[in-house]
Amino acid sequence: MEIRTERISDYDEVFQLNYLAFKNREDESRLIERIRLSKQFIPELSLVAEENNHIVGHALFSKAEVIDGEKNHDVIVLAPVAVLPSNQKKGIGSILIQEGLKRCTELGYDFVFLIGHPTYYPKFGFKPARKYGFELKQFNVSDEVFMVYELTQGNTNSLQGELRYPETFFV
Numbered sequence: 001m002e003i004r005t006e007r008i009s010d011y012d013e014v015f016q017l018n019y020l021a022f023k024n025r026e027d028e029s030r031l032i033e034r035i036r037l038s039k040q041f042i043p044e045l046s047l048v049a050e051e052n053n054h055i056v057g058h059a060l061f062s063k064a065e066v067i068d069g070e071k072n073h074d075v076i077v078l079a080p081v082a083v084l085p086s087n088q089k090k091g092i093g094s095i096l097i098q099e100g101l102k103r104c105t106e107l108g109y110d111f112v113f114l115i116g117h118p119t120y121y122p123k124f125g126f127k128p129a130r131k132y133g134f135e136l137k138q139f140n141v142s143d144e145v146f147m148v149y150e151l152t153q154g155n156t157n158s159l160q161g162e163l164r165y166p167e168t169f170f171v
């Protein structure tokens with residue numbers, strides 16, 4: 001299996017993969033399409049897992065902001081992550097997430113946020129974000145599902161404020 005940057009020629013397969021992984025719902029596939037067209041899209045942070053010439057997993061990291069008073073700080077949000085149902089529980093999601101986190105660090109970002117399963121993401125080092133002074137007002141979600149990952153250790157106290165997902169997420 002190979003983890004690589006998504007190509008335009010992968011778009012149809014990535015659409016279908018997300019459709020199947022999210023139980024025949026198009027919402028996530030459509031979200032990916034909108035993010036790709038937005039200024040928050042960072043092409044090298046759209047990752048695919050390829051096996052035998054088929055896309056079996058996909059993870060999309062894109063730009064968002066933390067608003068701290070007058071200051072805006074660029075951060076990354078992870079959404080969505082999906083692995084083809086027949087290929088789940090083989091570690092593909094984990095490899096995609098780890099590679100994405102590595103690339104985010106290389107690009108110089110400090111934090112990755114997500115809303116996700118509280119039993120899945122802590123093993124990568126994601127922690128409940130509100131505990132570290134981050135707020136989320138756009139989605140009414142419980143503390144345990146709103147998570148943050150610190151890419152550069154020791155920064156969690158250096159930034160606080162409200163995470164704002166871009167408009168792209170709310171169409």
Ligand SMILES: CC(C)(COP(=O)(O)OP(=O)(O)OC[C@H]1O[C@@H](n2cnc3c(N)ncnc32)[C@H](O)[C@@H]1OP(=O)(O)O)[C@@H](O)C(=O)NCCC(=O)NCCS
Pocket residue numbers: 021022080081082083084087088089090091092093094095115116117119120
């Ligand atoms: C979540 C998902 C991306 C994980 O991919 P994966 O390749 O199966 O994950 P891995 O093989 O790396 O890890 C499997 C682990 O995740 C756990 N897991 C998988 N789906 C989970 C879920 N919905 N909630 C909690 N844990 C989950 C498994 O129990 C397993 O745990 P273990 O390692 O302790 O045995 C995949 O299950 C998927 O596409 N799900 C449908 C789409 C989705 O819900 N995406 C995430 C949105 S937050």
